[in-house]
Ligand SMILES: Nc1nc2c(ncn2[C@@H]2O[C@H](COP(=O)(O)OP(=O)(O)OP(=O)(O)O)[C@@H](O)[C@H]2O)c(=O)[nH]1
């Protein structure tokens with residue numbers, strides 16, 4: 001089963017969050033702006049990426065990272081007999097042009113470059129094909145998606161999207177399971193740590209913003225990133241009562257469901273089983 | 276005679292009317308109207324007030340199923356229909372991600388009607404090749420881990436039965452031992 005849709009309805013951030021949490025393996029293709037990007041994942045980690053005509057060839061990645069000169073790159077590409085990235089990597093290491101670490105860092109920088117570009121796309125068709133991996137000759141570098149999602153959210157500039165995804169600042173936040181292990185692997189900014197220190201089901205997002213002197217846009221951006229990175233989840237503020245400022249039209253107090261005897265439910269179950 | 280009520284809700288064209296039609300013992304009292312606006316390309320008819328279905332247990336127990344209208348302009352019906360419900364089912368159109376945001380909004384609004392009212396999410400149209408799997412929908416819609424997300428095909432009686440039964444089991448968990 002393929003996951004299909006448009007970024008308009010399901011953003012890059014949301015897609016990465018889904019792939020991360022579901023620990024997916026496969027290829028995500030996004031077609032937009034007259035070009036297409038392809039990202040590969042293994043067990044929820046980003047391992048390779050390419051963007052349209054921006055050739056994903058290793059020589060280009062090294063050029064971009066400043067590890068090879070334009071001339072060296074041209075010379076390599078003229079020798080078309082070495083068209084496997086892995087082979088080329090070995091050749092370059094053996095010839096002393098680059099180190100293994102140079103290669104890993106250059107590939108990683110290239111992948112991140114592609115994925116951060118995708119965060120700026122607001123529209124485009126996507127589809128995810130499970131269990132498709134990059135071809136054997138490619139050099140892959142596993143990258144943790146939580147960091148990518150946090151960084152991508154920091155770069156978000158569209159107010160509307162944030163408003164859509166996180167409409168109600170009167171809700172509270174709580175940590176998801178085992179936040180400690182996740183927090184250890186994530187690089188957070190000072191502002192983000194400040195928000196973290198206020199996370200508690202008793203504090204609404206609005207109150208956290210006020211305590212930190214942040215405006216709506218700043219707090220939304222940070223909370224959105226943390227939500228999508230799977231660090232926190234939204235909850236109704238503790239105390240149960242709706243706080244002032246709830247959207248109009250919602251009842252102020254939630255009515256409990258009617259008390260129904262167990263026997264009644266059991267009879268319903270019996271009846272439906274027989275249909 | 277005792278009557279109990281369950282509500283079937285979800286975004287436009289998620290399959291609410293179909294779901295109730297498949298299981299109800301009476302012809303569903305549906306308030307379908309021909310669609311005149313741009314959403315016509317999706318389907319011909321939409322529910323404008325509610326769907327109403329019935330399952331009789333015996334002479335003193337009847338279950339009513341109410342389906343909400345899917346178009347936004349009928350939101351005012353929601354609160355009326357959910358009054359006194361035992362539980363609710365949120366149908367999601369698994370092939371149309373453009374309705375996920377609305378599905379999330381419906382989940383929020385309905386949960387606020389009765390904070391403790393049991394509900395389940397049914398990932399409908401699982402017979403179609405591009406259906407998002409239930410477990411992906413759970414993540415996409417940020418559904419609480421205590422809430423069941425079930426595969427569903429509203430045109431298939433066994434599938435609809437299964438969804439209703441799972442909701443009843445969830446309701447059962449919340450009722451006191453007698
Ligand atoms: N393949 C498939 N089609 C379905 C399924 N459920 C519903 N449909 C179709 O989806 C369309 C919408 O179904 P409806 O039952 O009218 O949806 P609704 O939620 O009542 O729609 P509104 O009242 O307009 O909000 C119809 O064409 C149904 O035949 C399903 O499980 N599988």
Ligand SMILES: [Mg+2]
Pocket residue numbers: 291292293321322326342344345
């Ligand atoms: Mg209908």
